[in-house]
Amino acid sequence: MPAPTTSPAATPVSRLRQGARLCRETLQVLRYLGLRTLVWAGIRQLQRLLGREGIPCAHADDFDPGLITVAILTKDRLDLIRPCVESLLATWPPAYRLQLLLGDTGSRDPRVWRYYRELQESHGVIHVVKLSRYFYSRNYNRLIRRHARGQYLVLLNNDTIMLPGWLEPLIEALADKSIGVAGAKLLFPDGTIQHGGMVFNRDRDGVHLHRGQPGDHPPADIPALVPAVTFACVALRHDVFRRFLLSEEFREECMDSDFCLRLRQAGFRVLYQPRSQLYHLECATRNPDKGGADRERFRVRWGETLEELLSRDTQVQPFPPAAPRPTYTIIRDDGVGDLLAGVSAFAQLRRAHPEARLVLATYARNIRMMAGFGIFDEFVPIPDGCKYAPLPLPRAQREYNFLDFEMDFHARRGLLPWAVPTPDNQLNRHAFYCRELGLKDGFEPVPLPAYPEERRRVEELLARHNLSPELPLVILTLLASNPGRSWWEPYFPALIRFLEEQGLIPVVTGVKDSPYFRGRRLVNLVNQTATITEYIELVKMGRYVICTDTSAYHIAALAGIPFLAIFTGGIHPAARLSLYDKYEVAAPPESLPCYPCWDEGCRDLALRHRREPCRLAITPQMVIAKFRRLAARFPLEGAAASGGGSGGAYPPALLPDFPPLCCCPLPPLKKFYRLQVIRW
Incomplete structure (x- = not known):
């Protein structure tokens, strides 16, 4: 991992000043905000000192760049885990650093534990983690959240055997931020295809494409966007996994299909990458007849989505698609006023690049408002409360990230999470956007669009109050x-x-x-x-x-x-x-x-x-x-x-009749102060 930045050596005087400041803040928080807020602030301060400050959604910068974490769940079966790990180490490219997590779900074979010890003694990048009994989704979620450090994740079954050149195509595909997960071509031991992507049939069950075809079957050698891929071998960015996680409602099956459909629902794409090839001994470590309840739960949850997929001419799309237009992406999480202040600059960008595709990533609640202006071609929703969440952004000629231009949340000091204003916060928003987008600082007001349906509902709301x-x-x-x-x-x-x-x-x-x-x-x-x-x-x-x-x-x-x-x-x-x-x-x-x-x-x-x-x-x-x-x-x-x-x-006749004013007294000012503090 990158070396942590060092700060100047603290002197006794500076320590005393810092201690006095923390004591003063502690007393103020306790007096004005209460014990609960004090405990919360203390936890955040401890996390900050330990470098483990939590955020609602993981950020890409939270993980070690260039490090790939491979996670494998296993139990006993030395005949499977040994060739799996040996083929992984033998085919690992030197351009990438490895962290291998072996999540053991209850092995009792002493030969397996002896093999684990040999691996950890001979390879410092291999870590064995004892987990509870087998529960695929829960085991993977805990293993990765607690131990994974890599920027990228690779999930592998313990009954897979890697072939040379299997890793690079998967990781290279993830450079496109719109790709949420990339799956490999899986082969049976006899060389025929076991998995070439996944589609859904009329029974709403997942079906592996090209199953049973020869390994060099031409249609199976074409990269494609598919509804889902099996998680016997997949690669994805760590922050994407942390945003969605595997659903723990599924115990034996369908957790991979559910994960992929949730990715697609959020705007990500699922890629089948045939240049990555592995052998897969399907169901070598589990009973395929145990997943009936999971399959039924999956059909109920995703019924409408599956019907929509089945109504299409094809569920598979080519990748890469046709060469897109030049794309300019703007990422801005803030509220209504900030976006409206930038509308004139955004319209100017549209006029400067009439043939380009303009993409705006913002909170979902803002999309309908901004769509009314007719400036942007595409919108990417940012999850509420997760401004740093990974987003399915298209490959862009220019990407403008305006998430934190007005406040520096990394320079905060003290017990409470105060942020420090940046110099750009003192600029008019229109002037800032024009400068960053490379436009002339000329302001032309853009009138608000009409929203007919919303206006009708507001008129009905007013009518209910005789207005x-x-x-x-x-x-x-x-x-x-x-x-x-x-x-x-x-x-x-x-x-x-x-x-x-x-x-x-x-x-x-x-x-x-x-x-x-x-x-x-x-x-x-x-x-x-x-x-x-x-x-x-x-x-x-x-x-x-x-x-x-x-x-x-x-x-x-x-x-x-x-x-x-x-x-x-x-x-x-x-x-x-x-x-x-x-x-x-x-x-x-x-x-x-x-x-x-x-x-x-x-x-x-x-x-x-x-x-x-x-x-x-x-x-x-x-x-x-x-x-x-x-x-x-x-x-x-x-x-x-x-x-x-x-x-x-206005003449009184034009004004509606109102009920008389309620005579209940207003709260005293002292009580109002307490209400303010609680609300804050």
Whole structure:
């Protein structure tokens, strides 16, 4: 493995300072966030010190590059494991480093254990791991998660015998990130074909292609994309295996087919590579009659997928396919606002390369929104919560990875996982994308597309609350997903009361509710939009938008709706809004010494949860004054000339009847602080 980086020698003074800092942070976490968070933070700190910090999905950089881990499950049968290991060592290419894991599932033959000892004494790369009784999926999952270190994995049956040149074609195929797993051509001892890829028959059972044909059967010598391959010999990237793992619902059979279909469901491809050849003594170590329950479970789980495969003219596709167009791939995991801020740059990239294939890898929830712009030809979903997960990316002429351009998550220090902002976080997103994509920094607004189905559902939602798009709705998104970007909740009632006095109807949306969302005409639609595109259509219903969440003001800007953006200290408004026009900004005073912190947040939890200088500095009076100015610049059309308010009040007849305001008291401010801490 690569040598770990070394840090300067710690002095007694630096150790004392570090100890004091950790003690101070420990007391703050315990006081403001509770014992549970303290335990969680302590575990992460210990993992960080040991170099074992866990993440939801393994990253390719977590493993040793150039090292290939071969995993074999075995039990007794020295007559099988000896020729298997000897052929592996004899045919191993010197270009690759080897880690061989032998997972023993309960051997009782002393000759086998004697052979294991000989192997480990003569080869330092061979490790024997004692496992529980045979359970294929569970044994492999535990063996690999606990012991495998290689960038690539090769899974082998103990009844296989490798032929010269078997490994290189499998590993070379994995250079294409769209290939999830590569399987070999397997031969019977008499030289006829046992496996040339797998398809499914009308009984929904897996069938090996070219079975019984001569070893040099011409159709079997063509690489192909197939529905599945047998795991008697497969190669795959370690991070791909860690993302999917083998399903432990299958005990004897079908775990390989299930794994392959899950890969295909996520967008990966399954490759049959005939240049890799092995002998396979099929079912030499297990009873083939024990898999009936697994086969039935597989048919039930994948019934619709199998029907779709059977409806095709052929389940096998050539590989490599026809020469694709030049491909540009953009990887960006962030939310709605960040992508909408880049739409103008993405459209410019489309115009610069009209014949190219543009691919966007982003969270699945963003795909419908971005597809409406008609810029990208293909989308690759990133799993929620697994931004570093391996993705089935096509081979690209250029690949732009924007996962961590604004925050450095590897430079964090201290007990809690604080991230450090990068200089690029201070740039306007459009300017950053243009620079990285090699485009001219010219901004041309791209209007939001229409989402008819979502608009219909939003109109039905409004109708259930006696509202219509013709009414003077003001969309409020005051609680952001990042607590540091949310406005101070006890300030909400004053703003809501002012809007109602102007004859406007506050409509609250977003994903976080608050006891301070209260008003006679206020309509609370928090968590009532099922998708991002429904949320977009709801925001487009507003005559004005008041928001702290970045997605809302980017939606309003592209839809041409006047908006008031409340910046609570993390970001300077000029870095996000300089290219828009119909807006006003409420932000902390420039004299605040820690403003802006560029989303780093207050490291001092006492400061964050008691004084909150950024959020407390933006008072209701300031926000109301900014809204008056916004309404004066962009008055409502059709508003009555009388009735007060900067934009004119709507006649009472146009407003729906609302139930009287509930008289239950608001929670005291001290209790509110505790709620904030728990939510954070």
